[in-house]
Amino acid sequence: xxxxxxxxxxxxxxxxxxxxxxxxxxxxxxxxxxxxxxxxxxxxxxxxxxxxxxxxxxxxxxxxxxxxxxxxxxxxxxxxxxxxxxxxxxxxxxxxxxxxxxxxxxxxxxxxxxxxxxxxxxxxxxxxxxxxxxxxxxxxxxxxxxxxxxxxxxxxxxxxx
Ligand code: MG
Numbered sequence: 001x002x003x004x005x006x007x008x009x010x011x012x013x014x015x016x017x018x019x020x021x022x023x024x025x026x027x028x029x030x031x032x033x034x035x036x037x038x039x040x041x042x043x044x045x046x047x048x049x050x051x052x053x054x055x056x057x058x059x060x061x062x063x064x065x066x067x068x069x070x071x072x073x074x075x076x077x078x079x080x081x082x083x084x085x086x087x088x089x090x091x092x093x094x095x096x097x098x099x100x101x102x103x104x105x106x107x108x109x110x111x112x113x114x115x116x117x118x119x120x121x122x123x124x125x126x127x128x129x130x131x132x133x134x135x136x137x138x139x140x141x142x143x144x145x146x147x148x149x150x151x152x153x154x155x156x157x158x159x160x161x
Pocket of ligand 1: 009010011038039040043
């Protein structure tokens with residue numbers, strides 16, 4: 001059996017000199033305002049995985065008011081989500097991720113980000129695809145007030161045989 005899930009996340013830019021994307025630190029003129037490390041790609045991915053597994057969302061499992069997750073490395077949270085999904089009998093078939101941002105541009109980091117995500121998921125690199133687009137200057141994202149990410153995930157049931 002296969003199950004599909006989608007995820008979306010957005011974070012506002014704030015003070016700082018880098019953003020976390022797929023577990024990598026990318027130098028930027030701003031950071032993001034967030035309780036954890038504000039990694040929009042991983043947050044969208046986790047929500048998509050939880051959605052596909054019928055296991056709620058990251059706000060339920062990692063409440064933003066919970067001090068345990070203050071400044072959390074989202075790769076640790078992702079590994080926990082992988083365990084939750086596995087406990088329900090599923091593994092990741094593939095994920096397709098889209099970053100929506102005017103800045104920073106990630107073309108030169110794309111392969112490294114995919115490698116980082118695949119490592120955190122403990123899957124082959126070929127199961128992770130990352131796309132990037134801009135908002136064409138439209139709206140808050142277009143004014144470079146923040147960054148957003150979308151994720152689509154397909155989970156595959158692990159054979160119990
Ligand atoms: Mg988030």
